[in-house]
């Protein structure tokens with residue numbers, strides 16, 4: 058399990074706030090191995106989301122590079138980047154970000170539809186539906202397919218979001234505080250879903266500011282002052 | 296694919312979308328209805344003017360007329376493009392109804408009814424002798440008494456429904472018509488009874504064209520009677536105008552040009568003759584130019600209306616822009632989410648354009664359909680309103696229209712529909728572009744939510 062899927066090399070990222078320049082990441086080096094469940098912890102505002110956005114190709118670093126399976130994301134064109142976001146990385150957000158107008162099943166199918174033309178969609182629709190239903194079944198939402206997001210609880214919505222992130226079989230699952238908006242019991246159940254996925258071989262990078270949750274991961278790193286501190290790196294240390 | 300599904304969902308799940316559709320539908324509806332009515336009024340107006348005048352007029356507005364017209368007629372009739380020529384005397388005078396003594400000013404038109412019916416659609420406007428236009432001036436009973444055909448509003452009053460109280464049989468009514476006979480030099484003739492000439496006519500028919508100017512101040516009499524009354528009979532007969540109809544295949548322009556060159560040649564040939572100077576005031580005009588005083592204001596009005604509805608279109612663009620701007624700013628989180636799943640900027644742009652296209656087509660469809668329905672029912676509704684509540688949009692006692700025009704012009708429908716679509720796409724342009732440019736990382740930033 059030493060295949061490196063994702064590698065960050067000396068990433069710098071700063072935001073301009075009016076006249077001031079706020080440096081958020083100041084030289085992050087990191088390797089994510091295949092099959093790993095990596096937890097990124099850090100105080101609020103320490104740059105965790107920023108880092109995850111760079112991993113997911115949602116933003117570009119000011120300096121340094123992000124390599125996905127050896128390819129530099131910062132050098133991909135728009136087309137390549139969209140393909141990466143669509144096929145290779147799946148994103149789970151703190152606030153679920155489901156589309157209100159679509160039902161649960163349609164929400165899960167969005168990444169499939171996004172990646173193909175009308176013709177291609179018509180030919181692969183049936184298959185994609187079966188797959189989405191299967192995923193939602195695994196999330197315990199078999200009977201909620203036709204429901205709208207607002208009819209679901211927070212935990213259920215997050216499960217839908219996870220199913221959506223997984224629909225295109227991404228190599229990398231990125232989660233930004235997926236339990237941050239949930240009570241602890243529900244949060245734990247979501248965490249179990251991630252653990253189960255990881256056990257089945259899914260590579261996961263999860264951001265959280267909750268150190269307790271981080272203990273479930275195979276490896277934990279901490280973002281402090283824009284850099285990585287390897288303090289909590291061994292699992293089951295507590 | 297995603298754009299299509301999302302656009303449909305946005306369309307039917309968002310109330311604001313139905314507002315946009317309603318806005319577009321309303322503008323389209325109003326535009327179609329008003330322009331159709333206006334266009335119909337103008338078309339009807341033009342049609343009647345054309346029908347009354349013929350295709351082309353060689354004439355003068357001077358009250359003394361011009362001479363040698365029979366020679367000019369012969370030349371014009373020889374043209375292969377000319378179907379009919381009708382000599383007309385146009386002068387002014389007074390009429391007095393003999394039984395009541397009622398008297399008023401009037402325009403006197405002298406025509407040869409058979410010729411005139413060939414050169415114009417004069418016969419179409421007659422009430423009694425439409426089918427026997429040759430006998431239009433024949434008085435029943437007294438063969439020596441000349442007949443006359445008054446504009447209908449001179450002798451009958453419309454009721455509220457716009458109907459005239461025609462009887463089956465026209466009771467003989469007599470009118471004295473008085474004109475001021477002028478010499479070719481334009482001075483009053485001192486002949487006969489004095490400086491005026493008066494003649495008694497019997498009403499033999501009415502003329503109902505729908506043009507107020509014609510129907511309430513014109514009397515038609517036989518050509519030679521008008522010539523006598525106006526002094527155009529002697530020593531060389533004169534007339535005011537020749538009305539010409541061209542053959543079916545001849546365009547008005549072409550015919551008018553030919554007529555003009557024949558007239559110019561005629562004028563040259565007449566040089567040196569006694570009354571040649573009268574030809575200097577004669578103009579050759581197609582019917583549109585001849586009637587421009589009647590048509591131009593209405594045409595201007597239509598143009599002004601079209602312009603106003605272009606402004607309505609611009610307002611629609613703006614409303615669509617505002618609505619889309621609201622939708623996009625409301626949906627920036629969704630846009631960020633979609634982009635995080637690999638939806639491209641072009642797809643996002645396409646999504647909003649598709650959405651705009653749907654709003655445009657649905658709005659245009661509803662507006663055009665509603666407009667069509669309204670126009671086809673409008674006259675019925677107006678009649679019903681009148682029956683029930685005595686409400687009338689156009690008081691028929693005043694307005695010379697039978698029904699409100701409602702013939703829909705297909706090219707106008709297509710144009711308005713296209714304009715609505717373009718308006719929506721234009722309105723959505725900037726918001727769609729803005730949506731496409733949104734940075735996913737920025738919109739998904741927690742502090743932004």
Ligand SMILES: Nc1ncnc2c1ncn2[C@@H]1O[C@H](COP(=O)(O)OP(=O)(O)O)[C@@H](O)[C@H]1O
Pocket residue numbers: 072073074081099100101102103104105106107108736737740741742
């Ligand atoms: N798009 C942005 N523009 C300006 N400042 C930003 C932007 N995104 C993040 N920041 C700032 O960068 C810092 C790190 O943000 P973030 O990565 O969201 O932290 P975390 O997820 O660890 O709470 C914060 O101070 C935040 O305000």
Ligand SMILES: [Mg+2]
Pocket residue numbers: 105106107233234741
């Ligand atoms: Mg964060």
